[in-house]
Amino acid sequence: MTRLADHKTEAILLRCVDIGETDRIVHLFTPDLGRVTAMAKSARKSVKRFPGTLDLMNHLQVDLQIRPQRMTYIGRGKLISPFLELRAVPSRFALGCYLVELLGRLAPEGGAGGDSRRLFDFTLGAMHSIENLDPGPKLRMFLMLESLCALGLRPELRHCVRCGTELAGGDAFAFHFGEGGAHCGGCKREDGSSVPIHLGTLRLLEQGLHFGIDKLDRLQIPTREMREAEQLVGRFHRFHVGLELRSEAFLAEAFATHARGGANPA
Ligand SMILES: [Zn+2]
Structure with a gap:
């Protein structure tokens, strides 16, 4: 049996499932291997190897034991950050759940080029933004889009x-989901796979992407543009992700409660 040396890497825990009395299967996202599924033997009783580390959304340092064609095991895990602020408010927690579920669904396996590293860095940055920014509709929309x-x-x-x-100019434009972008007035079709969109909304979305999630507080979005943008991003997300994520219902409920609490919505 070929046994490779332990592979040390950072990871974000996307999902975990308890197996038997003490074991835990974890789904990780790592900067060098992409998405990885691994078995943590005795995870629920070994405080020495896993001191409070194997929980959803934790940022970890892990030792992976990788053997070709075999189950990957985690030798030990060390906590880097549990994102405590993100867990303290339901709407922040819901945004975090959404992000890790989306990665669990769409992040690639294997660490092709620098793509996984970039995606990992984006994820850490987004988790910090969720901890620090107002967890309102603007953050939710740009988190989905970014x-x-x-x-x-x-x-x-x-x-x-x-x-x-x-x-x-003042032309009426449309956004086509299948083609992944805007149509000019001459090219747009009324075929149900696109929505009308104002130029101002497209510009605001572009500006928000240019700023990045951590600087969203610089962006003011009027009500009409916000409504259009939310519709566009919601349908664009559905088009690519397919079935509803389990976290989406929780996200909707957490945001409805947040809004009822009178917090600033955007
Ligand atoms: Zn055109």
């Missing part, structure tokens, strides 16, 4: 995806 961008699904917001013209 996560899809980080997964390689960036929508075209500046040019028509059909003819390449830069969108400008």
